Amino acid sequence: MLKTAVAWIIGAVFLTAAPDAAAQNMPRTPDGKPDMSGIWTAVNSAAWNILPHAAEDGVPAGLGVVDGNEIPYRPEAAAKQRANFANRATLDPETKCWLPGVPRATYMGFPFQIVQTPTQVSILYEYGHALRNIFMNSPHPKGPIEFWMGDSRAKWDGDTLVVDVVHFNDQTWFDRAGNHHSEQLHVVERYTPIDRDHINYEVTIEDPKVFTRPWKMSMPLYRRVDRNMQLLEYECSSFDEAFRTRGAER
Amino acid sequence: MSTRLWHSLRASALVLVLWWAAPGSAAAQGWSPSRLPDGQPDIQGTWEGSADSANAGHSLEEGCCDPEHNKMQQRAATNIGLRKQVIIDPANGRIPFQPWAIEKRREHLINLEAPTELQHIEPEDRCSLQGVPRSNLRGPIQILQNPGQVVMLFEWVHAYRVIPVDGRPHAPKGAATWQGDSRGRWEGNTLVVEVTNFRFDPVGYNKQPWIDSHGTFYTDTLRVVERWKFVDANTVDYEATIEDPKVFTQPWKIAYQIQRLREKNFELIEEACWEGVSVSNRLEAGRIAVKSGKQRIHSHSEP
Numbered sequence: 001m002l003k004t005a006v007a008w009i010i011g012a013v014f015l016t017a018a019p020d021a022a023a024q025n026m027p028r029t030p031d032g033k034p035d036m037s038g039i040w041t042a043v044n045s046a047a048w049n050i051l052p053h054a055a056e057d058g059v060p061a062g063l064g065v066v067d068g069n070e071i072p073y074r075p076e077a078a079a080k081q082r083a084n085f086a087n088r089a090t091l092d093p094e095t096k097c098w099l100p101g102v103p104r105a106t107y108m109g110f111p112f113q114i115v116q117t118p119t120q121v122s123i124l125y126e127y128g129h130a131l132r133n134i135f136m137n138s139p140h141p142k143g144p145i146e147f148w149m150g151d152s153r154a155k156w157d158g159d160t161l162v163v164d165v166v167h168f169n170d171q172t173w174f175d176r177a178g179n180h181h182s183e184q185l186h187v188v189e190r191y192t193p194i195d196r197d198h199i200n201y202e203v204t205i206e207d208p209k210v211f212t213r214p215w216k217m218s219m220p221l222y223r224r225v226d227r228n229m230q231l232l233e234y235e236c237s238s239f240d241e242a243f244r245t246r247g248a249e250r
Numbered sequence: 251m252s253t254r255l256w257h258s259l260r261a262s263a264l265v266l267v268l269w270w271a272a273p274g275s276a277a278a279q280g281w282s283p284s285r286l287p288d289g290q291p292d293i294q295g296t297w298e299g300s301a302d303s304a305n306a307g308h309s310l311e312e313g314c315c316d317p318e319h320n321k322m323q324q325r326a327a328t329n330i331g332l333r334k335q336v337i338i339d340p341a342n343g344r345i346p347f348q349p350w351a352i353e354k355r356r357e358h359l360i361n362l363e364a365p366t367e368l369q370h371i372e373p374e375d376r377c378s379l380q381g382v383p384r385s386n387l388r389g390p391i392q393i394l395q396n397p398g399q400v401v402m403l404f405e406w407v408h409a410y411r412v413i414p415v416d417g418r419p420h421a422p423k424g425a426a427t428w429q430g431d432s433r434g435r436w437e438g439n440t441l442v443v444e445v446t447n448f449r450f451d452p453v454g455y456n457k458q459p460w461i462d463s464h465g466t467f468y469t470d471t472l473r474v475v476e477r478w479k480f481v482d483a484n485t486v487d488y489e490a491t492i493e494d495p496k497v498f499t500q501p502w503k504i505a506y507q508i509q510r511l512r513e514k515n516f517e518l519i520e521e522a523c524w525e526g527v528s529v530s531n532r533l534e535a536g537r538i539a540v541k542s543g544k545q546r547i548h549s550h551s552e553p
Binding site for chain 1: 378395396397401403408409410414421425427522
């Protein structure tokens with residue numbers, strides 16, 4: 001009994017201490033914070049489905065990124081997800097080239113650049129030149145506001161950048177599989193350096209209108225070490241197909 | 251009195267006092283900015299084109315607009331034309347188009363009055379990226395700096411530019427972008443940026459940014475050189491030289507001032523343009539105009 005407890009304690013200490021020690025490899029800003037400035041990409045197929053899924057034509061299989069492999073939908077919200085899934089080819093807001101929301105922007109499969117300063121961390125996404133300005137240590141403005149990418153405010157928790165995001169609209173999905181939320185979505189992102197070239201990205205999702213309890217997803221982010229790496233553009237709305245057939249001519 | 255106006259008046263008074271107290275210093279001998287760890291002058295903050303550049307994004311030659319348009323857009327009736335000539339070379343303030351390009355531009359000006367296809371609507375109204383230098387003529391610009399980089403964030407269409415200043419080479423030719431590929435260097439307090447590799451549409455010259463709303467287009471040989479001369483803590487003398495030997499008869503130059511935004515606690519806000527765009531009425535109106543033979547050239551001087 002005692003042995004087990006000690007083992008647990010040692011394990012817990014190791015698990016919590018280990019990432020911090022390794023995180024020492026992440027460059028530091030003059031004020032001692034991990035400097036996550038640079039270009040990153042998530043490498044998974046969560047953009048298609050955040051839950052475990054088999055391959056389909058053009059869709060790679062995936063192990064899923066949701067803790068416990070389950071999303072705690074309320075019954076009516078689960079029905080909506082099934083309807084979304086059935087009509088995903090036309091209903092997914094991504095097919096209209098709208099801003100992808102948070103956290104979907106992270107795992108679209110496109111690179112994104114973190115620009116970190118002491119007072120503001122901006123994330124520049126290659127997909128649709130989506131842009132988030134994350135303000136440090138400042139309160140959210142008073143709502144109701146419905147932004148596509150939400151309103152982001154952050155603080156440091158040790159070496160972890162914790163971003164609190166609210167003021168969303170109900171128009172974005174989490175993935176192509178129709179996983180959805182309402183305007184009451186509250187996202188907490190935790191960016192924790194693992195080592196110089198890896199960040200652990202953990203997200204807590206809360207939305208009392210749609211889910212019965214908060215739930216989490218997590219995935220590593222990989223630094224793009226490609227020579228002369230830079231962001232390019234994916235101007236979704238500029239492609240003819242998108243112009244002519246997808247919502248532009250409303 | 252608006253807060254913004256009050257701030258700018260107060261700042262002007264302060265500048266005057268400083269100038270009176272220490273003639274010949276500051277502006278005359280050059281600004282001494284604080285330096286970032288990598289040696290770059292610290293130019294971070296939010297900036298915006300001065301009043302002199304108002305309307306230039308619509309037409310670099312003529313500005314904007316007519317009283318009717320202003321009424322529709324809820325703009326001041328007297329907000330017409332340019333306050334100051336923005337094209338400083340050639341001296342006549344006109345864009346030196348080659349003959350074929352004058353014709354192509356005329357086509358753009360006719361089509362944008364009566365659009366029948368999406369691409370007839372000018373790129374800004376389609377929420378496209380504006381390219382360079384046009385991005386600098388529309389709303390607030392926030393500058394952030396990381397070692398070896400200047401990053402510009404624009405409120406309009408949440409556009410951004412990343413400008414390496416670490417001497418790295420341009421991206422390879424095939425990787426063209428709407429914003430172009432920027433490479434910068436510091437010459438004292440002047441940020442010099444060379445921008446090339448712009449995406450262009452070799453068929454209609456309209457699935458690409460225009461340099462202004464009046465159909466000023468370019469080809470794959472466009473090269474823009476910007477000079478952001480930071481003359482003091484709050485002022486940039488901005489200049490851009492535009493050359494494209496396939497479209498223009500000579501390189502031409504625009505110049506105007508960009509000023510630090512004095513609003514306290516200013517934050518860029520999400521400007522989701524594409525998500526709200528609705529063009530079906532305009533296309534319908536355009537089709538009716540074409541059908542009834544009522545096409546005309548877009549102009550602010552005609553009745």
